[in-house]
Amino acid sequence: MRFTVGRKIGLGFIVVGILIFAVFGYTISIVNGAKITLDSYGQSNKQYNEIGEPTVQGLESLEEDIDDLSFHVNNWVYNTTNDLSSLHAMNKILDTLLYEDLKALDEVSTKWDKEADIETYDEIKKDLEVLKEDIDLNIRMVLTDFASKADVTNLFMAQTAIDDINPKLDDILSKTHELREKKESESAQQKETMNVKFTETSDGFSFLFKLIIVALFVLVVGTMIIALFTTRSITRPVTQLKGILINLGKGIFPKQKVDPSNDEIGEMSIAMNQLVDGLKRTTDFANEVGKSNFDYPYTPLSSEDVLGHALVKMRDELAENERILEQKVKERTAEVVRQKEEIERQSEKLEELYKDVTDSIRYAKRLQDSILPQNSLIERLLPESFVLFKPKDIVSGDFYWVSETDEKILFSAVDCTGHGVPGAFMSLIGANALNQIINEKEDKPAHILNKLNKLSSEALNKSEEGIKVRDGMDLALCAISKDMKSLEYSGANNPLYLVRDGEISITKADKFAIASFEDGEHHYTNHEFELKKGDLVYVFSDGYADQFGGVKGKKFMYRQFRELLVSLKDEPMHRQKEILNDKIEEWKGTFEQVDDILVIGVRI
Known part of the structure; x- marks a missing residue:
């Protein structure tokens, strides 16, 4: 039996095929294992997104509301000023916020896999029910308004009850804090497990890649061996024919004909000689036609x-x-x-x-x-102050305003609807309206806001088609007496922070924006305070607290903002501005700035 060219090549293909089949089989095994690991990774990721993260967020919200409840209950019982903000805040937390927090946690707690955590959560719910009954009976029903505080018996009953309520609040807050930390730890473990599974899959594919490199090396070596085996009988004559074909492709004809052998390659050599002759005649004709010699015989x-x-x-x-x-x-x-x-x-x-x-x-x-007020005016009127102003775009929807009357120094942080060009138009309207009101000798913040609402509504609602523009402004406006002994404040959605002796107090704003209602439909509240030397007053827009960033890409939040302000109480005002700017830039990282940022701080 003759060992033909086909048999030689077939033997080589069989050897190479065996190697390829072995590598392909192992590849299927690795990919199947990776699929199982990825399925497990997907299940862990789904559990983290549907249970772990919502649980931590719900417990954080509940813990913050309980903390706020503790502050407002004590503030309402012991505060002697005619200020109902803590009463309203306490009622809102008890009647609305705690219910919403527990409702959200009820939905996700049914998916917890640890009975101890469920029992702890049930204890928190029961303790909150008992606490709410105590507050309703001993405080909300006793001190219904500021007038009820005039009754010494009522005030004594409430203050006696608060001594019993505070330990309960601390106990509930402690349980909630411990449960949140435990759930945060579980979520972190889930993420670590997902990372381990992902690493296992990556290692498997890395090993597969190395195996393929090794297999490729084996294939190359095997091919070289087969090539050496078939060189004399196949490669040399084929290479000769290949060279002729390459030269033909370049338009170069062989100088002499190929001597044919007595096998299949010899038959190819005869065909090659015939092809060369025909191509020579065809090429000569094509060259003449290319020269536009269309009469050339062919x-x-x-x-x-x-x-x-x-x-x-x-x-x-x-x-x-x-x-x-x-x-x-x-x-x-x-x-x-x-x-x-x-x-x-x-x-x-x-x-x-x-x-x-x-x-x-x-x-x-x-x-x-x-x-915007000039720096020289700010330094003259408020020497111990700073203004941190970081527009999101070229123009800004936030602006700050400083002015004075015969008896008072006024300043405000204003947040107009939107940012960029639309917000800038609103800022022009707001600044001009404030200056107009001050020129009319008005210096009480609540009256200024009422007039600002009227002027802004008139400016925005004028349209030939009768279509009203519903844009507006949120702001906090302060008026400090020139002897620095008293402060008046009124706000539209933006609160006032006062830091005194290392403690921060919050004066909440009215919950309706400038230009959001008809003149006379609402009236802004005027808050008055006695000031002490060293007091720190802050007004701001929502851009700082709403900035996304950090490790988890979440908002900075007002609670962290307040803690930062308290930590800066001993720093000079110019240094406070630097620290606030550095902190928000560090928090933002690679995230985009989402809104204009404005913070004004004044030291008395």
């Missing part, structure tokens, strides 16, 4: 010579086609030139339009900067 090799007949037909058509193509090229060249000129004109128009829009926005920034 006869196809046979009646079935498709290439030869096609060349003859091409020769007959080229003359006419050449004339037609030249005319089309001229026409299309002219059209391309016209289109290029039109594109260039449109590009120039777009560049001019972009420059005009950008210049307009930058001019609007100069207009907006002109309404």
Whole structure:
């Protein structure tokens, strides 16, 4: 039996096929194991998103509301000023916020897998029910308003009850805090488990990659061995034919014919000699036709010579086609030139339009900067102060305002609807309206806000079609007596923070924005305070607390903002500004700034 070329090549393919099959089988095994690990990873990730993270968020909200409840209950019982803000806050927490927190936790607690955690949560719920009954009976029913505090018996009963309520609040807060920390630890373990499973999958694929490299090396070595085995009988004559074909592809014909052998490659050599002869004649004809010598004689090799007949037909058509193509090229060249000129004109128009829009926005920034108080005015009126102002865009929806009357120094942090150009227009309206009101000799914050609401509503609601604009402003406005002994405050959605002796107090704003209601429909509250030397007063927009960032990409939040302000109580005002700026930049990291940021601080 003759060992033909086909048998030689077949043997080589069998060896290579065995190697490929082995690698392919192991690859399937690795991929199947990775699929199982990824399925387990997906299940762990689903459990983390549906149970772990909502549980931690719910417990954080519950813990914060219980902490606020403790503050407002004690503040209502022991506060002697005519301030009902703590009463309202206490009622809201007891009647609404705690119910919402427990409702959210009830939905997710049914999925907890530890009975001890469920029992702890049930204890917290029962303790809250008992606590609410104690507060309702001993405080809310006894001290219903400020007038009821005049009754010494009522006040004594409430203060006696608060001594019993505070330990219960601390106990509930401690249980909630411990449960939250435990759930945070479980969530962290879940994430660690997911990372381990992901690492296992990655290691498996890494090993597979190394195996493929090794298999590739084996295949290369095996191929070289097969090549050495078949070189004399296959590779050399095939290489010779290959060289002829490569040269033919370059238009180079062999100088002599190939000597054929008595095997299949020899038959290929005979066919190659015939191919070279035919190509020489066809090439000569094609060269002449390419020179536009359409009269050059040429006869196809046979009646079935498709290439030869096609060349003859091409020769007959080229003359006419050449004339037609030249005319089309001229026409299309002219059209391309016209289109290029039109594109260039449109590009120039777009560049001019972009420059005009950008210049307009930058001019609007100069207009907006002109309404902001000069640093010299701020330093004169409020020497111990700072203004942290970080617009999100070129122009801002936040602005700060400082002015004075004969008896008072006024300052305000204003947050207009939106940011960028829309917010900047609102800021111009707000600043002009505030200046107009001050020129009318008004210096009481609540009266100023009522007039500002009227002026803003009139400015925004004018439209020929009768369509009203519902944009508005949130702000906190303060008026400090020039002897620095008293402060008045009124706010639209934005509160006032006062830091005294290392403790922070919150004066909440009225919950309706400027220009959100008709004149006379609501009236803003005027809060008055006695000041002490060293007091720190802060007003701000919501941009600082609402900024996303940190490790988990969450909001900074007001609670963390308050803790930061308290920690800065002993720092000079210029240093407070630097620390606040550095902190929010560190928190933001790679996240985009979501809103304009404005914080004003004043030391008495």
